[in-house]
Amino acid sequence: MSTDSSTTDDATTTDAATESYGPDDGVLVLDGLTKRFGGLTAVDDLSFAVEDGEILGFIGPNGAGKSTTFNCVTGTYPPTEGTVWYRGEDVTGEPAHEMVKRGMARTFQSFRPLEDRSIVRNVALALVPDKIASLSGLRGETRRRATEICERVGLGDRLTQLPDELPHAGLLRLELGRALATDPDLLLVDEPFAGLSNQEVAEISDLLESLRDDGITLVVVDHNMRGLLSLIDRAVVIQFGSKIAEGRPEEIKRDPAVQEAYLGGDTL
Numbered sequence: 263m264s265t266d267s268s269t270t271d272d273a274t275t276t277d278a279a280t281e282s283y284g285p286d287d288g289v290l291v292l293d294g295l296t297k298r299f300g301g302l303t304a305v306d307d308l309s310f311a312v313e314d315g316e317i318l319g320f321i322g323p324n325g326a327g328k329s330t331t332f333n334c335v336t337g338t339y340p341p342t343e344g345t346v347w348y349r350g351e352d353v354t355g356e357p358a359h360e361m362v363k364r365g366m367a368r369t370f371q372s373f374r375p376l377e378d379r380s381i382v383r384n385v386a387l388a389l390v391p392d393k394i395a396s397l398s399g400l401r402g403e404t405r406r407r408a409t410e411i412c413e414r415v416g417l418g419d420r421l422t423q424l425p426d427e428l429p430h431a432g433l434l435r436l437e438l439g440r441a442l443a444t445d446p447d448l449l450l451v452d453e454p455f456a457g458l459s460n461q462e463v464a465e466i467s468d469l470l471e472s473l474r475d476d477g478i479t480l481v482v483v484d485h486n487m488r489g490l491l492s493l494i495d496r497a498v499v500i501q502f503g504s505k506i507a508e509g510r511p512e513e514i515k516r517d518p519a520v521q522e523a524y525l526g527g528d529t530l
């Protein structure tokens with residue numbers, strides 16, 4: 263990473279947007295990422311790196327451009343400008359299925375399980391790329407692996423239930439299970455704590471930490487720091503599509519630019 267900032271603090275604000283990054287600066291690197299929708303610039307010259315094995319918080323007020331950034335990285339949209347590197351390779355604009363093959367998975371904030379399939383079958387469908395084959399029944403290795411993943415995410419006692427029998431936190435576990443079925447080494451998690459009680463936040467945090475302990479790098483997106491403070495190693499904060507701060511969570515909380523960004527009603 264090169265920067266013309268003279269500050270040595272971990273949390274940087276003034277020159278945060280002027281850094282430029284290269285392919286080897288992290289497991290996932292964004293450099294100058296820009297996404298425009300007609301006249302609207304949703305992501306504006308955004309650069310940051312995700313380090314191997316960390317849990318990075320990607321934070322910004324509503325409408326800041328978090329989902330659009332995710333969508334550009336995971337192949338939903340091609341970026342208008344900029345570069346995305348994954349494990350040193352230029353993957354800019356690669357389609358979603360290629361990114362999954364490379365080891366990148368994501369969860370969605372709005373869960374989309376197949377309502378007429380059991381929990382274990384929903385996970386198995388993510389495991390088996392050929393859905394036709396898996397519709398005929400779950401057998402052998404597929405069932406074993408899907409069951410193992412359900413147990414991994416805390417749904418081992420709910421294998422045969424339908425998604426609508428799960429509480430909200432259970433649906434999140436299922437969403438994580440479906441992402442794990444693609445055997446990722448980088449997992450992007452979209453607003454995991456929305457709608458959860460404090461106890462559920464703590465339980466899901468434990469699960470996410472255990473995934474990191476298994477070697478998965480995590481990026482957790484949220485519009486505030488609730489639940490994130492004790493979970494993440496670092497945070498990148500964006501506003502109006504641009505990075506305004508980056509650093510350890512306690513530094514981010516104290517950062518004047520971050521506090522200013524949240525004066526409008528969102529709580530940090």
Ligand SMILES: Nc1ncnc2c1ncn2[C@@H]1O[C@H](COP(=O)(O)OP(=O)(O)OP(=O)(O)O)[C@@H](O)[C@H]1O
Nearest residue numbers: 299302304322323324325326327328329330331485
């Ligand atoms: N497909 C699209 N077409 C046009 N504008 C879009 C599209 N997707 C997002 N936008 C706009 O881009 C801006 C950033 O939206 P985005 O959803 O990325 O923000 P966000 O930080 O994820 O917000 P939230 O926390 O509310 O999910 C918003 O102004 C939004 O209206």
